[in-house]
Amino acid sequence: MTVEIGVEEIEDIALGATVLGTGGGGDPHVGKLVAKQAIEEFGPVELVHPDELSDDAFVVPTAQMGAPTVSVEKLPSGQEAVDSLERIERELDQEVDATMPIECGGINSTFPFAVAARRGLPVVDADGMGRAFPELHHETFNIYGVSGTPAAVSDERGNTCLIETEDNEQLEWLARGVTVRMGGVAYVSDYPMTGTQVKDTAIPGTMTLARNLGRELRVAEDDAMDAIRDVTRSSIYGEAQSLFEGKIVDVQRRTEHGFVFGHVDVDGLGRDEGSSMRIEFQNENLGAQVDGEYVATVPDLITVLDRETGGPIPTESLRYGARVRVLGIKTPEIMRTPAALDVWGPHSFGLETTYKPLEG
Amino acid sequence: MTVEIGVEEIEDIALGATVLGTGGGGDPHVGKLVAKQAIEEFGPVELVHPDELSDDAFVVPTAQMGAPTVSVEKLPSGQEAVDSLERIERELDQEVDATMPIECGGINSTFPFAVAARRGLPVVDADGMGRAFPELHHETFNIYGVSGTPAAVSDERGNTCLIETEDNEQLEWLARGVTVRMGGVAYVSDYPMTGTQVKDTAIPGTMTLARNLGRELRVAEDDAMDAIRDVTRSSIYGEAQSLFEGKIVDVQRRTEHGFVFGHVDVDGLGRDEGSSMRIEFQNENLGAQVDGEYVATVPDLITVLDRETGGPIPTESLRYGARVRVLGIKTPEIMRTPAALDVWGPHSFGLETTYKPLEG
Numbered sequence: 001m002t003v004e005i006g007v008e009e010i011e012d013i014a015l016g017a018t019v020l021g022t023g024g025g026g027d028p029h030v031g032k033l034v035a036k037q038a039i040e041e042f043g044p045v046e047l048v049h050p051d052e053l054s055d056d057a058f059v060v061p062t063a064q065m066g067a068p069t070v071s072v073e074k075l076p077s078g079q080e081a082v083d084s085l086e087r088i089e090r091e092l093d094q095e096v097d098a099t100m101p102i103e104c105g106g107i108n109s110t111f112p113f114a115v116a117a118r119r120g121l122p123v124v125d126a127d128g129m130g131r132a133f134p135e136l137h138h139e140t141f142n143i144y145g146v147s148g149t150p151a152a153v154s155d156e157r158g159n160t161c162l163i164e165t166e167d168n169e170q171l172e173w174l175a176r177g178v179t180v181r182m183g184g185v186a187y188v189s190d191y192p193m194t195g196t197q198v199k200d201t202a203i204p205g206t207m208t209l210a211r212n213l214g215r216e217l218r219v220a221e222d223d224a225m226d227a228i229r230d231v232t233r234s235s236i237y238g239e240a241q242s243l244f245e246g247k248i249v250d251v252q253r254r255t256e257h258g259f260v261f262g263h264v265d266v267d268g269l270g271r272d273e274g275s276s277m278r279i280e281f282q283n284e285n286l287g288a289q290v291d292g293e294y295v296a297t298v299p300d301l302i303t304v305l306d307r308e309t310g311g312p313i314p315t316e317s318l319r320y321g322a323r324v325r326v327l328g329i330k331t332p333e334i335m336r337t338p339a340a341l342d343v344w345g346p347h348s349f350g351l352e353t354t355y356k357p358l359e360g
Numbered sequence: 361m362t363v364e365i366g367v368e369e370i371e372d373i374a375l376g377a378t379v380l381g382t383g384g385g386g387d388p389h390v391g392k393l394v395a396k397q398a399i400e401e402f403g404p405v406e407l408v409h410p411d412e413l414s415d416d417a418f419v420v421p422t423a424q425m426g427a428p429t430v431s432v433e434k435l436p437s438g439q440e441a442v443d444s445l446e447r448i449e450r451e452l453d454q455e456v457d458a459t460m461p462i463e464c465g466g467i468n469s470t471f472p473f474a475v476a477a478r479r480g481l482p483v484v485d486a487d488g489m490g491r492a493f494p495e496l497h498h499e500t501f502n503i504y505g506v507s508g509t510p511a512a513v514s515d516e517r518g519n520t521c522l523i524e525t526e527d528n529e530q531l532e533w534l535a536r537g538v539t540v541r542m543g544g545v546a547y548v549s550d551y552p553m554t555g556t557q558v559k560d561t562a563i564p565g566t567m568t569l570a571r572n573l574g575r576e577l578r579v580a581e582d583d584a585m586d587a588i589r590d591v592t593r594s595s596i597y598g599e600a601q602s603l604f605e606g607k608i609v610d611v612q613r614r615t616e617h618g619f620v621f622g623h624v625d626v627d628g629l630g631r632d633e634g635s636s637m638r639i640e641f642q643n644e645n646l647g648a649q650v651d652g653e654y655v656a657t658v659p660d661l662i663t664v665l666d667r668e669t670g671g672p673i674p675t676e677s678l679r680y681g682a683r684v685r686v687l688g689i690k691t692p693e694i695m696r697t698p699a700a701l702d703v704w705g706p707h708s709f710g711l712e713t714t715y716k717p718l719e720g
Contacts, residue, residue, distance in 0.1 A: 164520045170519050177541035
């Protein structure tokens with residue numbers, strides 16, 4: 001069944017992506033504006049499930065890369081990422097059949113729809129993070145053996161860098177350096193794949209999941225927790241569970257090497273009175289401890305909701321005194337294998353704990 | 361007439377390149393070792409004058425890029441630069457007919473001979489700086505309209521970045537960022553050119569000039585100044601002249617953005633007793649003032665010689681107490697046009713003076 005993504009569906013995906021972004025992933029508002037503008041100009045975009053792809057389909061994910069704070073000041077048109085996509089086509093002498101998000105949280109959940117609208121391409125209903133993560137090797141594509149290169153990094157002035165390496169961590173390292181030189185924001189097309197590789201490595205259905213989360217949140221009003229529970233219950237993720245409720249008493253942030261590191265402390269209220277939670281983050285929420293014991297870590301989703309409005313709060317908007325509810329969502333098996341935990345488990349982010357898989 | 365460059369000629373070129381390097385350009389010793397090793401293994405290299413190139417010859421300059429201090433610790437094989445050259449061949453689907461130095465001072469005067477020996481290519485007897493300069497857009501190729509890209513930057517791990525831009529300053533900016541990420545040293549192939557473009561834009565005969573300088577310096581013993589005078593007198597450069605003699609009384613250096621900035625102060629001796637000279641540098645010597653008045657600036661050559669041994673002293677080896685003779689060499693007309701001075705005249709390096717052309 002073909003699903004068409006118009007401006008209303010983009011609104012839903014962007015809202016749902018704030019839950020899946022686990023506090024990071026860049027401002028979905030920017031991706032939403034760019035995608036809506038492109039769809040208004042070029043028409044709606046077809047969303048295709050990985051199973052609908054032919055095995056030899058040529059799929060190239062597209063994304064914005066760089067500091068989220070910069071992206072609001074320099075609103076892209078989507079053409080910048082089309083440039084990087086077409087650089088890959090030229091390099092591999094093959095026309096792209098579809099694009100795909102590299103992550104389903106934050107700005108990059110909707111950004112590929114701008115590329116797709118401009119180029120008349122479908123978007124694959126899947127991604128490579130199943131949430132948001134900070135770096136380009138944090139991808140199931142990398143974990144399950146797809147080369148990230150040739151990868152093209154482009155900017156709004158028409159400059160491009162085509163990167164080739166056998167090491168996807170080197171791709172991240174080099175592309176990040178280029179992004180900084182391009183002014184802090186760049187547009188990347190990487191992990192060129194066949195349809196078979198998409199089916200074997202991508203996390204399926206995450207665009208639909210984001211859309212369903214957004215649609216239900218939009219009508220849920222103050223009952224966000226129930227809406228999120230309902231949607232996640234029938235997904236390949238686990239049913240969302242409330243990990244903690246309380247009041248923010250401290251927020252520490254520092255920016256290093258283009259990432260935002262820090263933690264937020266929450267004093268318990270209601271059922272959690274007398275306890276306290278600490279959430280550590282690097283762009284995205286990485287781990288949550290209650291009274292010093294980890295109750296959830298990467299790759300499982302840890303999302304902070306406003307306790308009054310139910311809306312997800314990105315790490316950059318966490319403020320002293322805010323009443324919050326912290327929820328956890330179990331991730332699908334493809335994100336929790338030993339190979340996956342090597343790349344994005346707690347140790348890979350420097351958390352001093354083994355992975356405590358959320359159930360549910 | 362075909363000239364063959366073997367290990368002895370490499371010794372000469374490297375020594376001559378210390379004069380043309382005007383204090384910078386990276387340690388010629390490194391380029392010399394790499395070139396000699398490649399020539400011993402693969403045989404001597406043919407040196408061809410630009411006039412001998414067919415108009416449609418495909419010429420791609422090769423160079424090491426990055427911090428000179430790093431290059432001694434990480435001795436390259438020459439294959440790293442062959443990788444970048446072959447990346448350009450693959451991109452443009454054309455076999456290279458010759459390589460060429462981008463500068464005739466410092467490490468990059470001899471480095472292309474390692475590439476040439478390994479690939480069985482000739483080296484063009486010419487370069488794009490006529491001396492050493494710190495950045496990739498400091499090239500007559502850039503000044504006279506050749507695109508620097510596609511340019512390939514490679515490292516010893518087999519990673520490559522292919523850069524495309526319409527702005528050669530952006531090439532420098534992006535390639536420098538990639539070089540830093542590649543560990544401080546990388547290998548670049550840029551300004552792919554036709555034979556006609558080489559004839560129109562390169563500074564001809566500079567490898568022969570470097571070789572002649574080196575050969576004469578080798579036999580001159582303590583009469584270096586006369587040797588340099590003799591060789592330059594019969595070149596397209598002006599006859600070398602002694603600008604100042606004295607004792608170093610102060611050296612200031614600071615490293616910023618991968619460049620070494622600073623100045624050296626010299627108190628006059630002999631005929632210059634009672635005067636003092638200041639030489640400002642950014643990797644290379646930029647300008648020389650006597651008692652506050654500029655007597656020479658970029659692009660003319662300012663080279664500091666050891667007053668006893670006659671050997672050129674790179675900026676990194678300038679030391680308090682050393683007795684030195686400072687010489688100036690007038691550059692050829694192609695390096696002094698208004699277009700050239702826009703790119704590498706005193707103002708482009710922040711010197712507060714107009715260009716005072718050396719005569720001679």
